[in-house]
Structures are given as C-alpha cells and as structure tokens.
Amino acid sequence: MKKRLLSILLVTCVFAAALTGCGGGKQGNGSGTDLSDEQPTPGGSVKVGMTQDLVSLDPHQTADAGTRSVVFNIYEGLVKPTSDGQLVPAVAEDYKISEDGMTYTFTLRDGIKFHNGDPVTTNDIVYSLKRYAEIQGEGSAFSVVEDVKAVDDKTVEIHLNSKNTEFMPQLTVAIIPESVADIGKTPVGTGPFKFTAYTPGQKLELSKNEDYWVEGQPYLDSVEFSIISDMETAFLQLQSKTIDILNYLTIDQTETLKSDEFNIVNGSMNLVHGLFLNNDYEPFTKLEVRQAVCYAINRDEINDFLFGGASRLIGAPMVPTIARFFNEDVVDAYPHDPHKAKELLKEAGYEDGFDLTISVASSYSQHVATAQIIVEQLKEIGINAKIEQIEWSSWLQDVYQDRKYEATVVGFDGTLAPSSWLARYRSDSSKNITNYKSEEFDAAFDAAVAAPDDEQKDEAYKELQKIISDDAVSAYIEDPADFVGTTKRVGGYKFYPTSAWDLSTVYVKE
Amino acid sequence: MKYVLKRLASLVITLFFISLVTFIAFDLIPGDSALTSLGTNATEEQIEKLREERGLNDPLSQRYLKWLSRAVRGDFGDSYQYKIPVTELIGKRAVTTLLLALMSFIFIYVPAIPLGMLAAKFTGKWQDRISHVGSQVIMAIPPFFMGILLTALFGVVLNIFQPGNFVFPTDDLFKSLRYLVLPAIAIALPKIAMVMKYLRNSVLEETGKDYIKNAVASGSTKKTALWRHAFKNAMIPVITFSTMMIGEILSGSIVVEQVFSVQGIGRLMITGISMRDYPVITALVLYVAAIVIIINMLGDFAYRLVDPRLRRQKL
Numbered sequence: 001m002k003k004r005l006l007s008i009l010l011v012t013c014v015f016a017a018a019l020t021g022c023g024g025g026k027q028g029n030g031s032g033t034d035l036s037d038e039q040p041t042p043g044g045s046v047k048v049g050m051t052q053d054l055v056s057l058d059p060h061q062t063a064d065a066g067t068r069s070v071v072f073n074i075y076e077g078l079v080k081p082t083s084d085g086q087l088v089p090a091v092a093e094d095y096k097i098s099e100d101g102m103t104y105t106f107t108l109r110d111g112i113k114f115h116n117g118d119p120v121t122t123n124d125i126v127y128s129l130k131r132y133a134e135i136q137g138e139g140s141a142f143s144v145v146e147d148v149k150a151v152d153d154k155t156v157e158i159h160l161n162s163k164n165t166e167f168m169p170q171l172t173v174a175i176i177p178e179s180v181a182d183i184g185k186t187p188v189g190t191g192p193f194k195f196t197a198y199t200p201g202q203k204l205e206l207s208k209n210e211d212y213w214v215e216g217q218p219y220l221d222s223v224e225f226s227i228i229s230d231m232e233t234a235f236l237q238l239q240s241k242t243i244d245i246l247n248y249l250t251i252d253q254t255e256t257l258k259s260d261e262f263n264i265v266n267g268s269m270n271l272v273h274g275l276f277l278n279n280d281y282e283p284f285t286k287l288e289v290r291q292a293v294c295y296a297i298n299r300d301e302i303n304d305f306l307f308g309g310a311s312r313l314i315g316a317p318m319v320p321t322i323a324r325f326f327n328e329d330v331v332d333a334y335p336h337d338p339h340k341a342k343e344l345l346k347e348a349g350y351e352d353g354f355d356l357t358i359s360v361a362s363s364y365s366q367h368v369a370t371a372q373i374i375v376e377q378l379k380e381i382g383i384n385a386k387i388e389q390i391e392w393s394s395w396l397q398d399v400y401q402d403r404k405y406e407a408t409v410v411g412f413d414g415t416l417a418p419s420s421w422l423a424r425y426r427s428d429s430s431k432n433i434t435n436y437k438s439e440e441f442d443a444a445f446d447a448a449v450a451a452p453d454d455e456q457k458d459e460a461y462k463e464l465q466k467i468i469s470d471d472a473v474s475a476y477i478e479d480p481a482d483f484v485g486t487t488k489r490v491g492g493y494k495f496y497p498t499s500a501w502d503l504s505t506v507y508v509k510e
Numbered sequence: 511m512k513y514v515l516k517r518l519a520s521l522v523i524t525l526f527f528i529s530l531v532t533f534i535a536f537d538l539i540p541g542d543s544a545l546t547s548l549g550t551n552a553t554e555e556q557i558e559k560l561r562e563e564r565g566l567n568d569p570l571s572q573r574y575l576k577w578l579s580r581a582v583r584g585d586f587g588d589s590y591q592y593k594i595p596v597t598e599l600i601g602k603r604a605v606t607t608l609l610l611a612l613m614s615f616i617f618i619y620v621p622a623i624p625l626g627m628l629a630a631k632f633t634g635k636w637q638d639r640i641s642h643v644g645s646q647v648i649m650a651i652p653p654f655f656m657g658i659l660l661t662a663l664f665g666v667v668l669n670i671f672q673p674g675n676f677v678f679p680t681d682d683l684f685k686s687l688r689y690l691v692l693p694a695i696a697i698a699l700p701k702i703a704m705v706m707k708y709l710r711n712s713v714l715e716e717t718g719k720d721y722i723k724n725a726v727a728s729g730s731t732k733k734t735a736l737w738r739h740a741f742k743n744a745m746i747p748v749i750t751f752s753t754m755m756i757g758e759i760l761s762g763s764i765v766v767e768q769v770f771s772v773q774g775i776g777r778l779m780i781t782g783i784s785m786r787d788y789p790v791i792t793a794l795v796l797y798v799a800a801i802v803i804i805i806n807m808l809g810d811f812a813y814r815l816v817d818p819r820l821r822r823q824k825l
Contacts, residue, residue, distance in 0.1 A: 237674040398540050
C-alpha cells in the first residue's frame with residue numbers, strides 16, 4: 001500500500017519538477033504582489049473568475065463563503081473587517097460600549113450615502129439590524145439583541161439581553177436602505193462598488209462608488225465577476241487573459257502559469273479542513289480509535305502533495321489567521337505515528353482494523369484528493385477505507401443534516417468571532433456534524449463566550465481547542481493554502497481572514 | 511391533418527406523464543432545496559422558513575396539483591435561485607441553444623454529405639481508407655476534450671478567440687454568432703464523421719440493389735444513378751440518425767456548453783439540478799421532452815417526403 005502511494009508521489013514530483021522546469025521557477029513571488037513601492041493609479045477594470053454562481057444578493061440571507069466574498073464589495077456594516085483581522089468603523093464613525101457591556105452606541109459617519117444617492121439615516125440602521133435579526137431567527141448569534149433604537153439622527157443604541165463580548169463581529173452585517181423593497185434584485189449598499197447588473201449563471205457587474213468614504217478608493221472604475229462553472233475552463237480563461245484574477249488554483253496550475261505574465265499570490269482559504277468523524281458511529285465511539293485515526297494521518301504528506309507544503313497545519317477547529325485565539329500547542333498533538341495508531345487500535349479491540357466509508361462531495365476536487373490520500377494512509381494501520389463520492393446537495397442532507405455517515409472530508413469556515421469556529425461542537429448544536437457530546441466542552445464554551453476580558457478569553461478559547469484535541473473529535477489537517485493567479489497588470493490583491501475578495505485596493509498598472 | 515392532431519394529442523399526454531414522473535423523482539432523490547441554498551452556516555429556523563416559503567412542506571400531491579394548475583396557463587413559477595420567472599430564464603437560453611444547434615447542423619451537413627458520397631464512390635480505394643481512418647480518430651475524441659483542445663489552441667496559443675466572452679444572441683447577435691463558432695465546431699466534428707459513415711454505408715447498400723444496376727444498364731450514368739436514385743433512398747437511415755442527433759443537440763450540449771461557458775439549456779440544467787431549483791428543472795425536463803418528441807414528428811414527416819410509399823400509406 002505504502003509503495004503505491006509512494007509511487008504516486010514520486011510520479012507527481014517528477015512531473016512537478018518537469019513543470020517548474022518549463023515554468024521557470026515560482027519560489028520568488030510567493031508572498032504576493034503587494035509591493036508597497038508601487039503607486040496605485042485610478043482607473044481601469046478587472047474581471048474576476050469564480051467557479052460557483054451567487055446564491056443570493058440579499059446580504060441578510062446567510063449565504064455561502066463564495067457569495068459573501070463577492071458582496072463584501074457592495075455592502076458594509078457599522079463596522080467592517082480589515083485584512084489583518086481587526087474591526088474598524090465603516091457606516092458608523094465611532095462607537096462606545098457601556099461599562100456593563102450591555103449597550104453599544106454608534107455614531108453615524110458624517111455624509112455617508114447609499115449607492116442610490118440617499119443619505120444613510122439612523123432609521124436605515126435600525127431597519128437593517130431588525131431585518132437581519134428576524135431572518136436569522138432565535139437560534140442565531142444575533143439573538144442577544146434585545147432592542148435597537150435610533151436616539152437621534154446621528155446615534156443608534158443597541159441593547160443586549162445578556163453580556164456578550166463577541167457581539168462586535170456580528171455588526172459587520174450589511175446596512176441597507178429601508179426604501180429599497182427588494183434588495184436581492186436591486187442591491188444597494190455603502191461599499192466601494194455599486195451594483196450594475198447581474199446575469200444569472202454568467203456575471204455580476206459592479207462599478208465604482210464615487211462617493212466612497214475611504215479617500216481615493218476604490219481605484220478601479222469597474223469590476224466584473226465572471227461565473228465559469230468549470231475550473232479547467234476558468235484556468236484557460238486566465239491563461240488567455242480573458243479574466244485577470246482567479247482563486248483556488250491547484251499547485252499544478254500555479255506551476256503552469258508563466259511567471260513573466262502572471263503573479264501568484266499565496267494566502268489561505270480560512271477553512272478548517274479535515275477528516276470529520278461521526279462520533280456516534282460504532283468504532284468511533286471509542287476514544288482510542290479516533291486517536292488512532294489521528295496518528296495514522298500524515299498531514300505533511302497531504303500538504304506537500306496538494307499544496308506544495310504551503311498550507312498551515314492545524315490540530316483543532318481554529319485557523320492560524322485568527323492568530324489571537326489559535327492554540328499552537330495542539331497543532332502537533334498527533335504526529336504521524338502508525339505504530340502508536342496500531343497499538344491504540346489493539347487496545348480498543350480493533351486489532352484487525354475495520355471497514356470505513358468516507359463520504360465526500362464530488363464537486364470539491366480538493367476534498368476528494370485529500371480523501372484519496374487518507375484512504376492509503378489508513379490502510380497502513382489496517383483500516384480498510386473506501387470513498388463514496390456524492391453530490392453536494394446530497395452531502396448537505398445525508399451527511400450534514402441527517403448525520404448518516406461514518407467519516408467525511410470537508411472544510412468549515414467561520415467569522416472573526418472565535419465562537420463561530422467552535423459553536424458547532426456544543427452538544428445541542430444543530431450544526432454538530434460530528435455528534436460530539438461533552439459536558440466539559442459545553443461548560444468551557446459558555447465560559448469562553450462570556451469571558452469578560454481579553455486575556456481570559458484568549459485562554460478560554462485555547463483551552464477549548466485543547467479539549468477537542470484531547471478527545472480527538474476528528475482528524476484536523478490544515479487551513480488550505482489559497483493560490484490566487486493574477487495577470488501581471490493587476491496589483492494590490494489582499495487576503496482577509498474572513499470571506500472577502502476585496503477589490504477596493506486592487507489597481508491596474510497601465 | 512388528422513394525423514397531425516393525433517400526434518399533438520399524444521405529445522400533450524406524454525408531457526403530462528413526464529411532469530408527474532419528474533415531480534416524484536425529485537421528491538425521492540436526496541437533497542433539500544432550502545438547505546442547498548443556505549449552506550452550512552444557516553440556522554435551523556432559517557432553513558425551515560425558506561422551506562415553508564417554497565411550499566416544500568406540503569404533500570407531494572398538493573404541490574403537483576398547484577404546479578399543474580399554473581403550468582397549463584403557461585406559468586412555471588420563479589426560479590428559487592435567481593428569483594426570476596422560469597420562462598424568462600429558459601427563453602433566453604433556448605435561443606442560444608437553438609442558434610448553436612443551427613450552426614452545428616450547417617457544420618455537420620455541409621462537409622458530411624459530399625464526403626460521405628465521395629467515400630461511397632471510392633469504396634476500397636485510398637480516398638475511402640483515409641476518410642475511414644480520419645473519421646475513426648475524430649469520433650474517438652470526446653467533445654469536452656475537443657472543446658478544451660480548441661480553446662487552448664485558438665484562445666491561448668493563437669489568441670484569436672476569447673474564451674468566456676460569451677454574449678447572449680438577444681443582446682448582440684453578431685458577437686454571439688462569432689463566439690459560437692468554436693463550440694459549434696466542437697459539437698460538429700465527431701458528428702460529421704458519424705453522418706459520413708452512415709451515408710457511405712447506406713449508399714453502398716443501395717448501389718448493390720437491382721434498381722441501380724437496372725438504371726445503369728438502361729443508360730444512366732454512374733453519377734446520376736448515385737445522386738438521383740441511390741442518394742434519396744440512402745437518406746432514410748441518415749434521417750433516423752439525424753432526428754436523434756438534433757434532439758440531443760437542441761436539448762443542450764451540456765458538456766460543450768460547460769467547457770465554452772455558453773449560456774444555454776445544458777448549463778442551466780446542470781446548475782438547476784445541483785441547486786435543487788425545482789421550478790427550473792421541471793420546466794427544463796418538459797422542454798427537452800417536447801423538443802425530442804417534436805423532432806421525431808418532423809423526422810416522420812421527412813421520411814414521407816423522401817419515400818413516396820410512406821405517403822400513400824393509410825394512417
């Protein structure tokens with residue numbers, strides 16, 4: 001078994017070497033095109049490729065990461081995230097949090113206007129927050145809001161029903177005008193770009209918001225998000241320069257691009273990627289078996305094979321880009337050790353291994369490829385795994401919602417609120433795909449959310465990751481590297497720790 | 511006339527059954543349209559609300575009757591994903607696919623008919639052998655790969671084609687036609703080879719028959735015998751094959767549309783199914799079924815055109 005994997009690796013290495021040989025080496029431009037000695041010039045337009053269609057242009061309907069990344073350019077909240085994971089005032093100019101942490105007071109930014117020319121009023125803010133709360137329902141993180149009211153025409157107060165130190169990231173929710181009835185069809189926000197047109201399944205066109213509150217930004221006159229359902233086709237379009245920016249390139253693709261015509265910007269996907277185990281499924285009910293799986297998986301091999309070693313390894317459901325809360329200590333809690341894995345299996349009474357089905361959504365080639373490597377690695381300790389490829393919709397229903405699965409490879413995203421990454425492990429969560437149940441975790445989770453000061457909060461979240469790691473809830477692999485290919489004429493592309501393809505800083509060198 | 515009416519009635523009945531089967535099928539396969547739309551970040555309540563809004567909690571029979579009562583009036587509802595009327599969504603794409611199909615036909619028949627006849631004329635000679643090998647090779651290349659080859663060649667190497675710059679024919683006909691040339695070629699190439707082979711074999715079969723020998727014996731030149739007499743009869747199997755092929759192309763060349771990013775029926779079908787956009791899928795299945803049935807009807811009329819014996823038959 002090991003031989004087979006080795007030979008696959010070997011062939012790929014030779015192939016990769018051959019490709020880099022032709023491509024002329026890429027090592028030099030790994031860190032990005034963000035060269036500060038270049039002066040961005042206004043004007044021009046770019047086309048961004050994306051392989052999935054937009055789910056909804058209504059910002060209050062929770063959408064997938066891809067859609068959120070796009071609408072980031074149209075809408076803004078009272079506050080908005082920066083590329084280094086901070087929150088800065090956006091629609092609001094300033095804010096105050098009361099001593100008891102129950103009242104948030106926001107002052108509206110002077111002269112801020114919606115794309116349709118109307119000034120943003122405090123009524124619009126109240127309307128937006130109430131609309132979002134209603135759409136999200138009681139179970140959401142927004143349900144801590146007791147009341148929102150406009151104090152005067154510059155000030156809005158948000159009252160919480162319980163203290164929540166992680167409420168702030170929630171306020172990135174889009175502020176939209178009350179006067180626009182169907183926001184999904186006629187998107188209007190305050191972001192750097194205005195909505196121009198959307199052709200279902202084909203493209204979304206945006207144009208510059210001349211009145212944007214950040215001085216000098218955006219640089220581009222217009223932006224087009226081009227929907228190309230097939231990744232191979234999208235890549236051809238980048239090569240022929242029909243599009244300027246394409247995300248999620250594979251390592252092979254980055255090596256095919258000629259370095260004198262394209263730049264590769266290297267960031268991270270902000271995903272907790274791993275082999276998720278159904279803790280209610282017979283062998284995985286035993287801690288030793290789960291630990292054995294963790295020891296059996298060689299994360300470095302996966303990282304080298306799929307990402308050229310550029311991904312950052314993880315050991316718990318938190319990504320390294322959320323640096324403050326990321327627990328470095330659990331990353332190597334389960335180093336690759338097939339011997340130990342076998343011993344643990346023996347202890348658990350599974351000396352001869354067992355059969356396992358890994359369900360994977362077939363449309364995500366990265367998940368499928370990861371699963372294929374894992375199958376080989378599990379064979380080494382006697383677990384006879386096979387892959388079942390299913391459609392994404394079926395995965396959502398059977399695996400995610402009904403939890404009828406044994407193991408699955410997938411990636412989960414989160415927000416700047418650290419609780420968003422870990423909330424799905426609470427025993428009573430409807431999103432608890434692993435069926436993990438631990439009173440210790442539940443209590444620690446509640447304590448972490450309620451932690452009054454920064455220091456305690458950091459510690460509490462690190463502790464949560466330790467609990468999950470100790471319990472070997474699943475085999476966490478990496479936060480996958482995101483290779484973004486851009487044509488040479490494009491500069492200023494930035495990565496965010498949240499779902500955002502920010503084009504306000506992108507410019508064209510011409 | 512009576513014949514036409516009879517065929518139309520059977521069309522309506524078939525469509526009715528197909529719509530019923532589609533409804534049941536999509537009720538049985540796994541996947542929840544509300545969950546698919548909202549993804550892994552939505553709250554339970556949000557999903558439930560959307561399910562209610564789309565009427566997915568109603569029993570199947572009730573949903574079907576509701577749909578049927580609207581559909582007979584030409585209202586197929588709004589797309590879940592795009593929130594615009596399904597008829598509008600399909601109409602625009604059907605025009606694209608129709609245009610693509612027309613271009614493909616021209617690219618198929620213009621070379622295939624003379625080539626097929628030529629191959630038949632030179633049976634066993636080097637011309638025939640070359641065309642045989644050539645057509646085998648072309649048929650063996652799957653359309654998606656042909657598509658990628660063509661895009662790479664014309665888009666990346668020669669730089670005379672901009673992959674992805676598709677324009678709807680309803681927006682700019684000329685630009686749209688220009689874009690569709692390569693996709694049409696990708697569809698046409700393997701089919702040229704097939705039509706050619708069909709025609710060649712069927713002409714050869716006809717030329718072996720007595721009436722051709724008789725025609726040649728009574729002074730007709732070989733050329734006239736081939737084109738005037740054999741060609742017409744040889745067309746019957748070609749028509750049969752063509753009706754199948756036309757139906758296939760008109761219902762959306764899924765793969766080619768995907769590779770070339772052409773906004774046609776095939777692509778809409780794929781996204782519709784993967785997003786569980788039921789109003790779109792149901793309408794599309796009916797559209798495709800109707801196309802196939804109508805083309806087959808036209809095929810039957812075409813037989814009668816080339817074969818007088820069928821014309822005299824009582825219906």
